Amino acid sequence: MAATVSPIANLQLLNRHNYEDWSFQVKVYLLAKDVWDVVEAATEPPTPEDGEAEFRAWRKNNAKALLAIRTCCGDDTYPIIKGITTAKAAWDVLAEKLKPSDSEEGTQVKPSCETDATYTHNINVKYAPLYASVKRGDWNAAKEFIDRHPEALTHRGSSSGGTALHEAIQRKQLHIVEELLKLMTEPDLEIEDDLRFTAFFYALQKGMAAIVAKMVKKNKSLVTMRFTNVAGNQTPVLVAHTLGHWEIARFLYSLTPIHVLTQDNSGRDGAQLITECFFQINKFDIGWDLLQKCPKLALTETYATDRSPLYALAGSRFAFSSGVPLRFWQRWIYNNIHVQQPQPAPINSDVCVNFEELEDDKRNPRDLISSVTGFFQGVVKNLLKLLGIHDLHEIRLHHDRILQILPLVCDVATRRNLDSKQTAFVQKAIFRAVERGQVEFIKEMRKANHRIPLTMGDESDRSIFHYAVECRQEKVFSLIYGLSEYVRNAIVSTADKFNNSILHAAGSLSAHLNHIQGAALQMQRELQWFKEVEHIFPPQFLEVRNETEQITARELFTKNHKKLVKEGEESMKGTATSCTVVGALIVTIMFAVAFTVPGGNNQDTGFPIFLRKKFFRVFLISDSISLLSSTTSVMIFLGILTSRYAEDDFLRSLPTKMLLGLFTLFLSIAAMMVAFSSALFIMLEGESWVSIPISLLARVPIASFVWMQFPLFLDIFMFTYGRGIFDKKCRAWE
Incomplete structure (x- = not known):
């Protein structure tokens, strides 16, 4: 049908x-x-x-x-x-x-309840036996019919209006496909079905490597025939690459004339191929070869309107190390991975993949030595994946390859003979890099042309630093510290066409706060941004008002952050209330325990019976520490509950109180567990088989508190007393 x-x-x-x-x-x-x-x-x-x-x-x-x-x-x-x-x-x-499921895909297209008679409803009755034989995978019957009716080989009578070859490929009857190819001529392979697709298209779609190779060997023009029913009339190599059939794409690329990708259809196929290479780890050979042969493709429009490979590179989240969030231990491993690799070699017809040998290798079992070697290699690879080292190695390799390509791309983007459309592509790419925080891209653009990052503005006349503040990209904004004081003052004192200064941009509410835990820390980060920009902002421009709302930057900050201040207050009060309840319970318990010591008191002297025992002293000290620290934590959290919650309080005052409160509460819980364990050793002296396991279990509350609260504690500490959000040491443009 x-x-x-x-x-x-x-x-x-x-x-x-x-x-x-x-x-x-x-x-x-x-x-x-x-x-x-x-x-x-x-x-x-x-x-x-x-x-x-x-x-x-x-x-x-x-x-x-x-x-x-x-x-x-x-x-x-x-x-x-x-x-x-x-x-x-x-x-x-x-x-x-x-x-369709895998089991259905190779055997049927119609519902299973249909018979062969129903299947041939839309097929010429004369040729119905041929297509029924193909459906069953019976080549002998199909060959007998073709011998009697040679014209059936090219008859378009399948359910989709294609030939028997179309039907065999769609049903993955590989042995029939190979036999049909032996009988068909070059023009026969160019026959289209009702959807205007050749059988070659379906072989690409299903990733039939050996079949693709055989069809190209019989008709070499297939590699340049565009699929007119695919958006953009794309070439086979681009279709194969889009579908993820990398080896097929490399094979077709080695046979595709370069002008087909760089000149025909305005060069969109080549630009799209390069774009997709940027997003695939270690699949750069096609893109690298294309860029070397035709560098202008970096600024050629792809099938996505107003997009270019340069824009794709600047917008790829994982193209550069600055865009990949890694924990400190992952960053340490990443920095210590040494990848030695040559530049990706150009592709030519001498290195194309031999698919027949590939398929034969899959069918034949490997010898014992190669099997054992492959087994151990697989074990090592899986172990490295489990530890995360393999993924970090792939990421590092990906970044190194990108850094090899980046100078070539930026050199094209900074040439003087660019037309208006190419200039627009460069502008969009730079601001896309700013939005994503791709500081390596901006540095390389600056290295290629010292004027571009500083003089270029967007449609609202915002500089890259203005836009970096708006997008909260601290790594990009930190580059401003590498400029001379005169240039820095000139940049920060400029305004956009609505007279919004760079400080007004800091006063806007950021849409990039989801990675920060809690409204209170988000408000603190927003304040840090505003204070840092205000610190380098010329004092004489602090009271400048914008044209849209006629308010200063500080007034804009207050207006935009009212809701966040309220959410931060509720967040802090909720945490403080919960911790106050826990601290009060510990105070009550530890105060009572201080006067009901293990073993009781001597009736004659009034002193505790176990006063001379070592564990009793541990009990008294830990009980005192727990009581005092829990009382302190309650007082601190009460101070948080009664704070005024002004904007500036979120910068240091409230986070410091929360840090001290969490620390003293943790100390009280840990000391309480120590007191419990020491009392247990005193009461069960000589019964270590009972006391030791219970004491080990007493560590569970401490571990659970650390597990759940330590990330918050660490974030508050780093945001408040760390190096800050701006790395002023990372200010070189080289």
Whole structure:
């Protein structure tokens, strides 16, 4: 049954039998529209609380993707997603309902209840036995029919309007495909089905490496034939790369004339290939070779409107080490990994993959030595993955490769003969790098052309430092300390076209606070930003008012952070209240224990019976420490509850009180457990088989407190007394 065509870009409508072809076409279309991210996102979508700008951007992209998916659904499939409001949920539901299982994929397209007679309903009765034989995988019957009817080899009579070769590939009947290829001529391989796809397209789609190699060997023009029904009329090498079939892509690239990727279709195929290479770990060989042969592709528009490979590189979160959040121990391992690698070698026809040998190697068992070697290599690799070292090595290798490519890309971006569109691409890429905090990219651009980062402004006349403050990218803003005082003052005293200074940008409410735990720490971070920018801001401009609201930067800060101050107050009071209750309970217990000591008192002297025992002294000291520290913690938390909660209190006063309160509460809990354990040893002297296990269990409350509260304690300490959010030592532009 041939699929009808949807109103969008001539994409086919989804029915219950063409999910694989439909999903590929729609995915490519969504990639071209730059909205595929909302469909494949692994995290929850943002909410208005995460930031109004981020939420609006997601909502817009979600609406675009959902509209495209709904429009491409037929009458029998649209009810499946009716009422679903997110593109990701709609895509997942369609995949769950319509995607054939592995067992079904190679044997049937129609429902299992259909007979061969039903299957041939839309097929010419004369050729029905041929397609039924292909469906069953019976080559002898198919060959006998073709011998009697040679024209059947090229007859377009399959369920999708294709030839027997189309049908065999879609049903993964590999032995029939190989036999059909022996009988078909070069022009036969260019026959299209009702969807205007050749059999070669389906072989690419399913990753049939050996079949692709055989088809190209028979008809070399297949590598340059564009798939006109794919968004953008893409080349086979780009389709293979998009689908993740890397070896097939390398093979096709080695045979594709360079002009097909760099000149035909405005060079979009080459630009798209380079863009996708930037997002794949250790898949740079094609992109590197293309950039060397045609550097201008770095500023060529891809299939995503107004996007270029330079923009993709600047926006990739994991392209540079500054964009990868690592813990201190991961950072230590990362810095000590030494990767020795040559520059990626250019690809040519001499290094293409021999797929026939590859397939033969998969079929034949390896010898004993190679099997044992592979086993131990697998064990070592899995162990390194378990420890996280393998992933860190891959990340480091990825970053080193990017740093090899970066100078070439930046050199192209800083040439003087750029047209207006290329200049716009450079501007967008730089501000994208600022938004993502890619300080390595900005440094390299500065190295290639000393004027670009300082003189360039966006559509609102904001400099990169203005935008860095707005996006809260401290690593980028820290570069300002590497400038002379005169230049620094000139930059920070400039304003955008609405007369918003760089201090006004610091006074806006950031949409990049989700990584900070709790509203109180978020407010502290916002204050630190404002104070740091205010510190380098010329005093004579502090009272400058903007044009939109006619308020100063400080007034703007107060206005925008009223809600965050209230949330921070509630957060601090909630934590203080809970800790006060715990501290009060410990005070009550430890005070009572001080007068009901283990073993009681001597009736004659009034002194404790176990006064001379070593563990009794430990008991008394730990009880006193627990009582005093818990009392102190209660007083500190009461001080937090009665604080005024002014804006500046969140900078140091309130965090310091919270630090002291948590520390003294932890000390009281630890001392209480020590007192309990020492009392247990006194009462059960000589019964170590009981007292020792119980004493070990007494460590559980201490460990649980550390596990749950230490991250908060460490964050407060680092934010309040650490080096600050600006690394003034990292100020070199080299």
